Amino acid sequence: MKNSKWIIFILILVLGVFLIFNLKNKPKTTEQSLSLNNKNEQTFLIEGFPIDKVPLYKLNNVSSNKIFVNTDPINLSGFGENNFAYYNVVFYSDASQEEFLNYYKNLFESQIVEEFESPDMVKGIIGQYKVSAAHYGSGNTGYLQVHLADYKDESINKYFLDFPDVLEINSSLVEHEKSYGLLNQKGGEIEYTKYFTVVDSGDQNNDGSDDVDEFLLLEEEYKKEHKDKVGYAYDEKTGTMKWNDKEFEVTLAISRDHGRIYLMLRKGLDK
DSSP: OHHHHHHHHHHHHHHHHHHHHHHHTOOOOHHHHHHHHHHHHGGGSOTTOOTTTSOOTTEEEEEEEEEEEEOOTTOOOTTSOSSEEEEEEEEEESSOHHHHHHHHHHHOSEEEOOSSOOTTEEEEEETTEEEEEEEOSSSSEEEEEEEOSOTTOGGGGGGTTTOOOOSOOOTTEEEEEEEEEEEOSTTOEEEEEEEEEEOOOOOTTOSSSOSOOHHHHHHHHHHHHHTTSTTOEEETTTTEEEEEETTEEEEEEEETTTTEEEEEEEEETTO
C-alpha cells in the first residue's frame, strides 16, 4: 500500500515537472506575437499621438504618422475650420473596409453626419478630438486624422523645437503650414515640411504690369545660396531644387502654379 502511494506521488511529481517545462518553452501565441509586432510598429507613431483614445484597428503596419499645423486663411480642415492642427496616420489594417469604418463609427462618442456623406469615410468625436477615418476599399490601407481642439496647444511646440534652419526666409514669404513626422521607409525616416505663400508686390507704379517677379528673385537667390552644397541639383522644368544639409536631404519646390514654396527635409532615424 505504501509502495502504491509513493508510485502515485512520483508520477504526479514527474507530470508536474513535465508541464512546467512545456509551459516555459511553449511558443508565443498569435495574440502575443501580434502584441509584440504592434509594439514594434509604435516606433513609427510620434510621441503624443493619442493611441489610447484612437486605436489603430487591426494594425498590421504603420506607414507614416505626422502632425500638421495649418494657418492658411484659404484652407479649411476636413471639419470646415480655419487654423487647425491634426495628427495624420496612414497604416495597413487587416480589416475589410466595412469592418474598418464600422469600428470607428462605433468608437465615436457622437458621429458627425454630413449632407453628402462619403461611403469611404466616417467622422465623429472621441473625447477632445474630432476624428475622421477613411478606407477606400481597394487594398488594406486605413487613414486617420485626429484633430486637436486648439491649434495653438502648447503640447505641439515640442515637435518643432528642432526644425532645421536650412532656408533663409525673407519678407516675401509667409509661412502657412508646418509638419513633423515619422515614415516607415528606408529603415525609418524623420520628415519636416513647411510651405509658404509668396507675397506679390503688384503694380506699384501703375504701368499695367507687375513690377517684380518674386518667384524669379527667389529662384535666383536660392540657386546662388545652395549651388555649392553637396548633392545640389535643380530641375528648371519642375522648379525643384535639392541639396544636402548635414544629415538632411533637402527638397525645395518653387511652385508658381500654386503660388507657394514647399520645403521638405528628411533624414534616417539612425542619424
